[in-house]
Amino acid sequence: GENVEQHPSTLSVQEGDSAVIKCTYSDSASNYFPWYKQELGKRPQLIIDIRSNVGEKKDQRIAVTLNKTAKHFSLHITETQPEDSAVYFCAANRDDKIIFGKGTRLHILP
Amino acid sequence: DVKVTQSSRYLVKRTGEKVFLECVQDMDHENMFWYRQDPGLGLRLIYFSYDVKMKEKGDIPEGYSVSREKKERFSLILESASTNQTSMYLCASTEISGVGSYNEQFFGPGTRLTVL
Numbered sequence: 001g002e003n004v005e006q007h008p009s010t011l012s013v014q015e016g017d018s019a020v021i022k023c024t025y026s027d028s029a030s031n032y033f034p035w036y037k038q039e040l041g042k043r044p045q046l047i048i049d050i051r052s053n054v055g056e057k058k059d060q061r062i063a064v065t066l067n068k069t070a071k072h073f074s075l076h077i078t079e080t081q082p083e084d085s086a087v088y089f090c091a092a093n094r095d096d097k098i099i100f101g102k103g104t105r106l107h108i109l110p
Numbered sequence: 111d112v113k114v115t116q117s118s119r120y121l122v123k124r125t126g127e128k129v130f131l132e133c134v135q136d137m138d139h140e141n142m143f144w145y146r147q148d149p150g151l152g153l154r155l156i157y158f159s160y161d162v163k164m165k166e167k168g169d170i171p172e173g174y175s176v177s178r179e180k181k182e183r184f185s186l187i188l189e190s191a192s193t194n195q196t197s198m199y200l201c202a203s204t205e206i207s208g209v210g211s212y213n214e215q216f217f218g219p220g221t222r223l224t225v226l
Binding site for chain 2: 046
């Protein structure tokens, strides 16, 4: 079955700098890769997703890249702000299910 | 605006008790999911349902069962609660827009279950 590995587990960046979170997946049939953000005490919410027919997608300060050959995808956050502090989860589809990585806790330092 | 609600935010039960966690969504979504969230382990799929009375095991189904009698409601059942089932439980739903077409999962607020 699909395994999704996520790194790092914790990331601290200075406010205004960029943050990068990386994920790898095992099932070559996977074709949908969402990213969820979970703020403290709140439910996870989708922030961006990418499908296998594109290599990159951008939404304001957030971008995701996908390398299907290497089976890895990454989340890039530029010009980080305090409200970016949260846990971020990558995921990939497996059959009718979505399998999540273990999460990255992102700290934005003042 | 999609709403996914869960019956309790916090629940305390004793070992051996039967526990019901209820989830309701109001957007006529076909697929519903139950996850548990533990520190350092992320979101792990317990069960999911793709239609009324249909269910499929996720990655950690042991000790759990589910029920989906109506499209909008998906229940997670702990037949005999144990201390290792102390966790945050999250329900989610998603719309299906075609074979192999995936869409955003909408999560409920979560139920923090403590088993003493």
